Amino acid sequence: MNISGNGQRGKFIVFEGIDGSGKSTQIRMLSKRLQDMKLKVYTTFEPTAGTIGTLIRQMLSGKIKIDQRTLAFLFAADRMDHLVNEENGIRKKIDKGELVICDRYYFSSYAYHSQYMDMEWVIHANSLNADTLRPDLTVFIDVEPEECFERIQTNRNDFEIYEKIDIMKKVRTNYLKAFERLRDLEKIVVIDGNKLADHVGDAIFREVMKIIHPA
Ligand code: TMP
Secondary structure: OOOOOOOOOOEEEEEEOOOOOOHHHHHHHHHHHHHHOOOOEEEEEOOOOOHHHHHHHHHHOOOOOOOHHHHHHHHHHHHHHHHHOOOOOHHHHHHOOOEEEEEOOHHHHHHHHOOOOOHHHHHHHOHHHHHHOOOOEEEEEEOOHHHHHHHHHHHOOOOOOOOOHHHHHHHHHHHHHHHHHOOOOOOEEEEEOOOOHHHHHHHHHHHHHHHHOOO
């Protein structure tokens, strides 16, 4: 069943974190828990699996060289497509009362691209996206960059351009800066992700419940 009754807006929950912070595991665990409550959950991610997202992945792997400003605009364009495309755009799903969970959204852009450009520029480049849909909740899984780096090294052979320890440290700092900058406009929770996955999952579930069934 949808989370809201007739004519009511759904909820948009976003997960953020540096590479290796355990977002995918936590999204899987949360979706299962919500589905067990008979809620219909749509999970999705950015960069998307669409045309622009696929192009972006080739740039992240280093296969295609790209200027960082152009890459930031591509992410913003991929995001707009994710929101409004006819087939499975998130905006329509939210309007229909669905619960949508997304792995990364515009805070990823603020954190990753402000390594190269002023954060205000990146926020401005995404302003149409923010006007189209602001998350009801952004969950930031905060894990020590050293720990994330170790997890990535253990689990994979191929690395994307941002999967380097100094970049990961910078990105974490940028996330915290972006949260501070936008704290009056956005609902953000920072979850300590250094604990066992089940404990992290419980903390996230409690926060999500406050959004789904406010007291
Ligand atoms: P993933 O590893 O979570 O699939 O994300 C792919 C990479 O894309 C990750 O290193 C973060 C980066 N990214 C940006 O640089 N800007 C963005 O707007 C998004 C959504 C992701």
